[in-house]
Amino acid sequence: MKFTFLGTGTSMGVPTAGGFGSERLKGDPRDERWRCSAWIETEQSSIVIDTGPEFRLQTLRAGITRVDAVLITHEHMDHISGLDDLRPFCYKQKQTIPVYTSQTCKESIKRRFEYMFGPDRYPGATSVELNVIEDSFQFQDLRITPLPANHGKVDVLGFRVGNISYLTDVKEIPESTEKLIKGSEVMVLSGLRWKPEHPTHMTIPEAVEKATKLEIPRTYLIHMNSRVNHKQSNQRLPEHVRLAYDQLILEVD
Template sequence: MTNELPSSHHTSYIYRVSYSSLTITFLGTGTSAGVPMIACDCPVCTSPDKKDKRLRSSIMIQSEKTTLVVDSGPDFRYQMLRAGVKHLDAIIFTHSHKDHVAGLDDVRAFNFFSQLPMQVYASDATQEVIIREFPYAFYESKYPGLPDIKLNTIGMESFMVGDIEVTPILVWHLKMPVLGFRFGAFTYITDASRIEDAEMEKIRGSEVLVLNALRKEKHISHFSLDESIEIAKKLQVPQCYLTHMSHQMGKHAEVEAELPDGIHFAYDGLVIKV
């Protein structure tokens, strides 16, 4: 299968929102190594501030009827326990890197209590990696207790998960296509270093934008702090939260105080309503 996704040629978008509001929980806001990073004694990794403790990036989105998670990284089990999640309808994947897919095996608990397969939404390229990393979940004859997963293919068209409409946004992680997602007035983008103009237009009009910002210094495959701030200002999004941050960004409290109005650092456990 190809590792590319088709680009969208639309310039205007209509979002058919059938829910009154969404609740977004930041399950993790760190980069692939997490914060603190193993064996690091820097001021951020040794900070006592809870907002400087960052699990691998993921969010939970809830309407009155539907609960979904974007990405299930290595910390997925603990994130579900910490957030007290009892029911999960679906997992939507941005891309196939380990820090975004490694915890998928732990959907077994949801399978057990719901007696239903977990609905997983991913591009063809991400599905290939999921099947390769968790082949036992897709055997025709499975040992009892193994994950039960139903794969659903994401293209570039909007789709529904329960009563939540999801619009994919194609971004680039250096040369790798990654999917961001718009949910009504809320847009979530992680692991991006470039967004083409046509896809940028899908973000315009959002009330809240979540955007990755790895560190202050420029990076080859992630937006820097200044690059993310520039995008938020260009799109005139009222509220922007930054995520997927490394220990190189600095302490939450110190850098947060320097950010422009309307731009904030997300942190693990933060809950917002849109």
């Protein structure tokens, strides 16, 4: 299974519009982060996790030519605003694309993208089927397990796909979800910044603590803001935890 990080940045992206925040890019392309999204590719399947504001550009940059399904973590716009960019894939594939998410997120998508659904659906709009998932299910050659977690007052879903567990925008992970993550070869986990603590996101030290507790061999951090320098941060991290970066590709059994 090939896993590609399409984007690894926080909700405003890095660098941010208007120069917000303290930029420390210094020419390292790994410090330029589009909004969080990922692509999972096998011989039979091409699945993306989240469709944020740069989704069209991310598909072009990564060379994605087919999308068989979409997994959505939650309803915040940096994770769903690119749903309309599935439209050319629907046209090319001549099919409706299934989207898997929570009940709350499903209802939010239907409200925000009203023109895609119902009797007043706009002709030619993106054709997606919204599916609520609560338990593990088989999609073609992949076993997908939802990983419920907490993002402040918002419930989010992570996903275990084979031997990789993906969780973004996470503050707390319940013990029941930790049991589902254990045994993963790779974990992808959000780590917003080094400090101070944040009410709805794990900091990098909190993410490291969680990865160490779960004894995951390899953990990659995502959803970093513009105050996180890639090179300097990796020098501070333990060997089993690294910062991910846009277009990093992993091979996972």
